[in-house]
Amino acid sequence: MSDDQLPPCPECASDLTYESGGFLTCPMCAHEWTADAEDADAEPVTRDAVGNPLVDGDTVTIVKSLKVKGSGGGSLKIGTKVSGIRMIPDSGDGHDIEAKVAGFGEILLKSSVVKKA
Ligand SMILES: [Zn+2]
Incomplete structure (x- = not known):
């Protein structure tokens, strides 16, 4: 060496x-x-609201009702299932998950408001 x-x-x-x-x-x-x-x-690990590590493709449920920004607006209710999540680098305001949700399209989520399903 x-x-x-x-x-x-x-x-x-x-x-x-x-x-x-x-x-x-x-x-x-x-x-x-x-x-x-x-x-x-070491790769930074993204964890859900209770500490489970999350990986690309996981299915999560929403644990806190959320307002969704965007054309349609609306809100995601507690218990909404979101499948096929994608880890993204923290956008600076805590959003570190990208996912497609029926009725909302592509949205950004915070790992602190989801739980691995
Ligand atoms: Zn020195």
Whole structure:
């Protein structure tokens, strides 16, 4: 293993970091940290209202009645089944699921208001 494969120091960006006793150490600023690459690379898991992990294609039910924005408007009632959900990157306001719902078309949902069916 070559030294230049180690990540640079997160404190001072020095690339002189070395591994020591399971830690990465920076000789420039004496910063020590762990190199747990597995955690850093882990895919973020989207979880439903009760903590079940959700994946693309799952069927969920709505646990909170929701107003749906869009041409028709209307609201989704508690217990509405939504199948074939798709995980999307958080849009910035908490919507992280995309799904097609009969009568509404394509809508965005928050994982916190659904439960895996
Ligand atoms: Zn440093």
